[in-house]
Amino acid sequence: MKSSNLAEIEVSVIVPIYNGAKYITDCVESIFKQEGNCIIELVIINDASTDNTLSVLIDLKRKYHFHLYNLEHNKGQGYCRNLGIAKSTKPIIAFIDSDDVWESDKLSRQLKFHISNSSGFTFTNYSFINSDGIKIKENQKLTRLTVDYKTLLNNNYIGTSTVIINRSVIGATRFSNFRKKQDYLFWLDILNSSKSQAHFLNESLTRYRKHSGQITSNKIKLVSLHFQVLNEHQKLSILKSIYYTISWGLLGLFKHYIYND
Secondary structure: OOOOOHHHOEEEEEEEEOOOOOOHHHHHHHHHOOOOOOEEEEEEEEOOOOOOHHHHHHHHHOOOOOEEEEOOOOOOHHHHHHHHHHHOOOOEEEEOOOOOEEOOOHHHHHHHHHHHOOOOEEEEEEEEEOOOOOEEEEOOOOOOOEEOHHHHHHOOOOOHHHOEEEHHHHOOOOOOOOOOOHHHHHHHHHHHHHOOOEEEEEEEEEEEEOOOOOOOOOHHHHHHHHHHHHHHHOOOOHHHHHHHHHHHHHHHHHHHHHHOO
């Protein structure tokens, strides 16, 4: 992508949603109210929602133009994002979860960064908001400017709703059907297969919503799943998988109990 004129840049934005009627309007409006006038193709995949998500989306389609795909059976976020990649057409892809919100200059600032660094894969910092949209705290600020495969093995520094990535970088790589950590596995696979780096823009351009409706899990199960991702899917040895799982756990504790105090 060589053009510095944002109005000439085309971006596909992929949004999976399941029972997200309460927040999807904020999400969609934040996408279409972006500064910079780049061309946005929004693809929303309704993952067999059982609340009034579909009716809210139908109302939104009267105001905004986007592609909507409704699944008959719940498939999970990985499947939905893969469908979004298949159905979208633009050379640059961005992801955002249905309960998150972009700052109005998110795309313009990140695309300029994306282009100036000749990068195919960028991500940014983000802040946390509560269910009412009130800011809670900033996320951890990374000191590194790039993240490669080995760095990412230590911890998932990449927030999915902050990512911009070239379709050519994704190539044939697709999200796993895991119900959890499928985004982390996707970033690992991309960085490992391309032997490239993801560039980090240290600006909070996405608001990540924390609320009671999010899926929680037993911590022991999360540790076991993290080990499984590294050992079975990344084909690391048992010792390396244990090492990086411990590293991930310790960094998580540091961020939760020390950095964000």
